[in-house]
Amino acid sequence: MSSDFAIDVRGLNKSFHGRRVVKDVALQVRPGEIFGFLGPNGSGKTTSIRMMCGLLTPDSGEGTCLGYDIVKEAALIKRQVGYMTQKFSYWEDLTIRENLDFIARVYGMNDRREAVDRALEDLGLSARANQLTGSLSGGWKQRLALAACLLHRPKLLLLDEPTAGVDPTARRDFWEELHRLAATGISVLVSTHYMDEAERCHKLAYIAYGKLLANGTAEEIVAAQGLHTWAVRGANLGGLTEALRAKPGVEQTVAFGSAIHASGKDEALLERSLREAASGFQIEPIETGLEDVFIYLMNRSEDNFGGAA
Amino acid sequence: MKAAIDGFCFSRWWSMVRKEFLQLRRDRVTFAMIVGLPIMQLILFGYAINTDPKHLPTAVVMADDSDLTRSLVSVMEQTGYFQITRTMPDEASAKEALRRGEVQFVLNIPADFTREVLRGHRPAVLLEADASDPSATGNSLAAVPSLVQQVAVRDLKGPYAALAGGQAPFDILPQRLYNPEGLTQVNIVPGLMGVILTMTMVMMTGLAITRERERGTMENLLATPVKPIEVMTGKIVPYIAIGLIQATLILVAALLIFSVPVHGSLTALYAAALIFIAANLSVGITLSSLAQNQLQAVQLAFFYFLPNILLSGFMFPFRGMPGWAQAIGSALPLTHFNRLIRGILLKGNGWGDLWTESWPMLLFAAIVMTVAVKFYRKTLD
Numbered sequence: 059m060s061s062d063f064a065i066d067v068r069g070l071n072k073s074f075h076g077r078r079v080v081k082d083v084a085l086q087v088r089p090g091e092i093f094g095f096l097g098p099n100g101s102g103k104t105t106s107i108r109m110m111c112g113l114l115t116p117d118s119g120e121g122t123c124l125g126y127d128i129v130k131e132a133a134l135i136k137r138q139v140g141y142m143t144q145k146f147s148y149w150e151d152l153t154i155r156e157n158l159d160f161i162a163r164v165y166g167m168n169d170r171r172e173a174v175d176r177a178l179e180d181l182g183l184s185a186r187a188n189q190l191t192g193s194l195s196g197g198w199k200q201r202l203a204l205a206a207c208l209l210h211r212p213k214l215l216l217l218d219e220p221t222a223g224v225d226p227t228a229r230r231d232f233w234e235e236l237h238r239l240a241a242t243g244i245s246v247l248v249s250t251h252y253m254d255e256a257e258r259c260h261k262l263a264y265i266a267y268g269k270l271l272a273n274g275t276a277e278e279i280v281a282a283q284g285l286h287t288w289a290v291r292g293a294n295l296g297g298l299t300e301a302l303r304a305k306p307g308v309e310q311t312v313a314f315g316s317a318i319h320a321s322g323k324d325e326a327l328l329e330r331s332l333r334e335a336a337s338g339f340q341i342e343p344i345e346t347g348l349e350d351v352f353i354y355l356m357n358r359s360e361d362n363f364g365g366a367a
Numbered sequence: 368m369k370a371a372i373d374g375f376c377f378s379r380w381w382s383m384v385r386k387e388f389l390q391l392r393r394d395r396v397t398f399a400m401i402v403g404l405p406i407m408q409l410i411l412f413g414y415a416i417n418t419d420p421k422h423l424p425t426a427v428v429m430a431d432d433s434d435l436t437r438s439l440v441s442v443m444e445q446t447g448y449f450q451i452t453r454t455m456p457d458e459a460s461a462k463e464a465l466r467r468g469e470v471q472f473v474l475n476i477p478a479d480f481t482r483e484v485l486r487g488h489r490p491a492v493l494l495e496a497d498a499s500d501p502s503a504t505g506n507s508l509a510a511v512p513s514l515v516q517q518v519a520v521r522d523l524k525g526p527y528a529a530l531a532g533g534q535a536p537f538d539i540l541p542q543r544l545y546n547p548e549g550l551t552q553v554n555i556v557p558g559l560m561g562v563i564l565t566m567t568m569v570m571m572t573g574l575a576i577t578r579e580r581e582r583g584t585m586e587n588l589l590a591t592p593v594k595p596i597e598v599m600t601g602k603i604v605p606y607i608a609i610g611l612i613q614a615t616l617i618l619v620a621a622l623l624i625f626s627v628p629v630h631g632s633l634t635a636l637y638a639a640a641l642i643f644i645a646a647n648l649s650v651g652i653t654l655s656s657l658a659q660n661q662l663q664a665v666q667l668a669f670f671y672f673l674p675n676i677l678l679s680g681f682m683f684p685f686r687g688m689p690g691w692a693q694a695i696g697s698a699l700p701l702t703h704f705n706r707l708i709r710g711i712l713l714k715g716n717g718w719g720d721l722w723t724e725s726w727p728m729l730l731f732a733a734i735v736m737t738v739a740v741k742f743y744r745k746t747l748d
């Protein structure tokens with residue numbers, strides 16, 4: 059391999075109809091790492107993933123995936139990558155077994171029968187193998203899709219919002235499975251909207267309006283923004299948000315059910331403002347969370363790029 | 368290693384073919400279309416659409432009721448073209464029925480007709496025709512001149528025999544080569560094979576490929592090692608089989624139901640059908656490369672059908688078309704296939720005559736395929 063990374067791309071750009079939807083994206087994913095790819099809808103996650111596995115040609119940029127050039131050696135990348143599309147993309151008019159069998163054939167697997175049988179067993183779908191795929195529920199489709207893209211034993215998984223619309227139990231099982239896979243040395247790039255999932259990734263990248271705004275471990279990302287956060291608790295928090303917002307040093311407020319998180323970069327100014335505006339409420343400094351940071355990043359990116367995009 | 372990955376891989380291609388057959392087997396609507404379309408068209412064109420219509424409704428205004436006039440009416444009915452549905456009191460009401468389209472013809476027998484005939488004054492009988500569709504009345508009117516002679520011979524006997532002029536009545540019935548009975552089916556049904564193949568081949572391949580794109584499964588396919596060429600060719604194989612089944616279906620119906628003769632070589636006919644199917648599949652693939660979704664594929668397919676049906680000699684005689692229409696028609700595979708199949712079935716042509724009409728179809732397929740390959744997207748760009 060020409061690179062120590064499972065994914066190593068730099069300066070990726072892509073425009074559709076003159077609109078740049080991915081801007082200078084650079085990512086590095088190590089072997090055995092679960093890398094979370096976060097960002098609001100339309101921020102360019104899917105487009106970036108497609109460029110990494112050769113489904114889209116970048117307008118500019120370069121890099122490797124499993125050591126192969128993403129532009130020139132896309133065919134080689136495809137053999138060793140498992141790509142799970144955002145939208146379920148197996149054939150609903152084929153049975154579960156036929157879908158798996160087709161994938162196994164396409165990858166030219168020698169032990170096709172055994173591989174399909176084992177996948178069905180692992181899935182717990184052996185009894186329903188001859189059922190049409192279209193009749194499966196969302197959670198089952200997601201499990202089938204994961205099993206199908208693992209069938210040819212890829213070294214890298216690219217998962218595009220794999221848990222969208224899946225219930226919490228199934229999501230938890232899914233993440234257990236991802237960690238098991240990562241432990242065997244498989245690298246995983248997974249895009250998601252869920253904060254709890256972000257916290258289960260080894261590394262994270264946050265993208266908005268096509269631009270990477272943060273990159274690193276959760277701690278690094280939180281630290282990099284230099285935000286200080288206080289929690290405000292008490293009865294009747296409803297009207298308080300407006301009052302807090304108006305104060306200097308309070309750059310962001312986020313309502314969290316029983317508390318409001320108020321964040322700002324200037325610690326002293328933030329504290330003074332809170333003591334003035336929230337007298338009568340219970341206030342205390344807390345650790346800035348990933349969610350506070352992502353909301354902060356998104357709001358800031360809206361101010362910076364939202365108008366131009 | 369690299370060569371194996373970049374080149375065409377038979378087993379990968381075969382997995383694609385298998386998948387198509389599996390999906391096709393479950394697609395009831397498509398299946399119904401494969402069998403239903405030929406049957407529906409055979410019934411429509413073979414039975415319902417008749418360009419030599421008979422038993423056309425005719426009204427008679429009988430101002431003079433005699434043996435002679437009754438005989439004239441009955442001889443008219445015997446031609447098969449006219450069916451007397453009404454007897455009208457006067458010309459005005461008969462004309463009104465004609466205007467409303469209730470009758471195709473009005474036969475006006477004037478008062479004193481018989482007396483005038485017997486006096487040798489050669490009176491006229493007016494036959495008014497609704498000629499808004501000339502092809503509907505053309506043959507009927509052509510049969511009229513001989514009627515007078517027949518009536519004359521039949522009814523003007525004894526002292527009046529001299530009035531018949533003693534001449535033997537002569538027929539002006541049109542003579543039709545290769546189809547002596549003038550049956551429209553014999554011409555239409557072979558032409559239907561090409562029309563039906565055009566419809567199913569173009570439409571179905573167009574749909575099959577855009578469906579993958581529309582459902583998002585194309586993204587999945589492109590992410591696997593399957594080559595675009597394997598996807599394309601793998602997807603069309605089942606349709607070649609379908610095309611041959613349809614051709615056989617139509618051929619059997621032509622022979623058994625419509626008594627179309629087979630004077631030429633059947634193997635040459637199947638060879639011609641294969642070339643024609645290939646040309647149509649290339650159109651289907653090209654449409655699917657251009658269309659963004661299934662609806663667009665259907666619209667593009669209809670856009671392709673129209674000149675094919677109108678300008679290929681299927682609907683209208685090719686020689687009757689203006690030069691520009693003939694030029695367009697000559698570029699279309701259906702025109703050549705129609706000539707081939709009519710030649711083989713009706714005129715007894717065989718292998719020797721295949722090439723003259725085959726090369727334009729092959730040229731067409733080659734050009735269209737080049738366009739398809741140029742437009743086919745290997746990525747999602």
Ligand SMILES: Nc1ncnc2c1ncn2[C@@H]1O[C@H](COP(=O)(O)OP(=O)(O)O)[C@@H](O)[C@H]1O
Pocket residue numbers: 074075079097098099100101102103104105106747748
């Ligand atoms: N094939 C395409 N053609 C045109 N625009 C596209 C295409 N794919 C994505 N886009 C646009 O690019 C932007 C980023 O989309 P996407 O990468 O799907 O974002 P995400 O996956 O983060 O939601 C969106 O505004 C989307 O409309």
Ligand SMILES: [Mg+2]
Pocket residue numbers: 100103104105144218219
């Ligand atoms: Mg997306």
